[in-house]
Amino acid sequence: MSGSRARTPGEADGRLRRRLGTTDAVVIGLGSMIGAGVFAAFAPAARAAGSGLLPGLALAAVVAYCNATSSARLAARHPQSGGTYVYGRERLGEFWGYLAGWGFVVGKTASCAAMALTVGLYAWPEHARAVAVAAVVALTAVNYAGVRKAVRLTRAIVAVVLAVLAAVVVACLTSGEADAARLEIGSDVTVAGVLQAAGLLFFAFAGYARIATLGEEVRDPERTIPRAIPLALGITLVVYAAVAVAALAALGPGGLAGADAPLADAARAAGVPELAPVVRVGAAVAALGSLLALILGVSRTTLAMARDRHLPPALSAVHPRTGVPHRAELVVGAVVAVVAATADVRGAIGFSSFGVLTYYAIANASARTLTSAEGRPPRVVPVVGLVGCAVLALALPAASVVAGCAVLAVGAAVYGVRRGLAGRR
Template identity: 60%
Template sequence: MSNAPELSRRLGTFDASVIGVGSMLGAGVFAAFTPAAAAAGSGLLIGLLIAGVVAFCNATSSAQLAAVYPSSGGTYVYGRERLGPWAGYLAGWGFVIGKTASAAAMAMTFAAYAAPAGWERPVAIGAVVVLAAVNYHGVTRTAGLIRILVVLVLLALGAAVAVVWGGQGAEPSRILGDGLFAHGWYGILQSAGLLFFAFAGYARIATLGGEVRNPKRTIPRAIILALSVAVVVYVVIAITLLAALGPEAVARTATPLADAASSVAAWAGPVVKVGAAVAALGALLGLLAGLGRTTLAMARGGDLPQWLDAVHPRYHVPHRAELAFAAVICVVILVADLRGAIGFSSFGVLLYYLVANLAAFTQPPADRRYPKGFQVLGALACVGLVVTLPPLSVVLGVLVFAAGIALRLIRTGRRRP
């Protein structure tokens, strides 16, 4: 265990909720509806409902666990405490690989909207470097910037919705398209798995548990509040997109909300694009903070190199972990595919929440805040959504998890006398 200074508890309910909302209103609200519509057509509305229910079950499990284990690391800590070292490690590994892919996707989404043609990857890397520097200087700086970004994103989304409905760009008959079940239940479940990528941001609140004031009360409140705001926003945006473009057109464009707004008013498209760039920055900032804290916890648990177990004496942040993963994300940006990153991220994060649900299920009555049925439903849904993800995402996820298992076996083997 390191003798470095501990993380400082500076975040209240509002700031913690803002970090969660900022993480959920990232690239997902501007990009995730495209692959979801391709998979399910108008059935993405059912997929969105399923993703929201699964997210709620997972959120209640995380909230229940965080109230008892209010330290940084999230489900990595919960899994170790309730299920053993291997369960914690697999949760932590799933979070690290999934959120590394998410962070790269967020940076590339920002660059897609903000960079000149041909400069997307350098601009994406520049965004990672700048936001890593913000995180390096303390969690209150992170929360303050995310607060500003969330307000700007909500204004851009509100403008797009108002333009589409107020400018008569919406046609309610387009919402159902060929029917909710035209693509079958497999397509609907695949859309739910893809849209779950958008809801996973509330995990950032739990991973910041070591920096929240009065965590037993603050973390559960912040998780449920952030998820509630995100669900409302996503439902409104989904209905608006389908009414403006129809499911087939949503599936064909990488920028559905910008297309929907610009079809009614030319000025609205650029506004939405700015909102998308800002949303991606906010989500990226939250992801960098969560990755650093989980990495710190895993290093302290002996599951990642001891060098990463360090807290800056002045800024009270896991500076080595944050810098290391900022470098890894930059490498991923150089080789990654944006749309493939969504499926790969969902694979890792769904397994992360599977461990969270199983861990919450084992808690005694004195620590229980929600019925066990929520944890059972959440666990079963996580498994079901994983197997319906695009095949390439599943294959890559299995291979990366196998590599993680091999690495831990090597590390534990070396520690044996």
């Protein structure tokens, strides 16, 4: 037909296009992990662990490494959109995949709304909700335009955030107010406190799942994903360790625990108060990066669940020109914008934390079923990851555990009802 365009691979069968290389995947992982959490997570972690903050960070890193290794091996074997939803379905059975996907979509949708509100509170506190909705609309438009454009924006965001963090670290460590004695572990440390701090800090690393979730859009996934995930995680660990050491040296565990804006307070304590507004800008930009990556991840998991009819099948459509799950992205964006405009979810997303740990527990259980021919990780890795996820989940505040269990129970009930209706038909 005159004027027609040859359809690229992926358009004809509804699959996404493989456009991302190793560097792109690493950038997406960094944009997910080095987000707004680095500007706020250390204060509640220090309240939980006291002078045991650094051991808590180390424990979180070990669990994250195990989860990342399991996810990377699974993503190489099953390079499809959906992440652990796909791995659980393929390796453990449909229900476990569904439960992972349910927890991820519901929990991370609330996280998206909370992150959008964070952008608004940093950028223009008096009109936080309006800014939040505008941010969601803008980033949904970027994602709709194609994953390459999202990667380019993420690269710019990561560069800004790393520059701000580097300025804070240098200011704190070179200040005459810094004291290495504040890094020492004291008698206030308890096992429960370190575990709870690790649970809080773990989510700083959880963004590497975004790389696996985008597995269907990565070139040569069998090689790219196993390289990109540990590289992104390693860079993030170095950044978080440097920030934690700098903040502790400047404020000490007690000062850090009582800080409303930990990095801004650390800059002031280091005698560089002019950095405080720069930190505020960095936090707003970081929150934008986290929101962009979250929308990417939720829309891809929504796509995968729609393909299996756990969500409306219409959401599985792939745009013929941009090659993205455009309907899923629009629906996710619309839901997040409505929630951000009408609800205060900042203090009510504890179930999201619980859901993420459940998600990774299922990933580790799935990795245990891999054979050596399928690239199985060392046997101890998924075992430590699975046990670590369970321990950190139960170490979270009781309200978070109860809310998380409730969300998963609702998901299981919905699954059971659908299976029952399908059986009758």
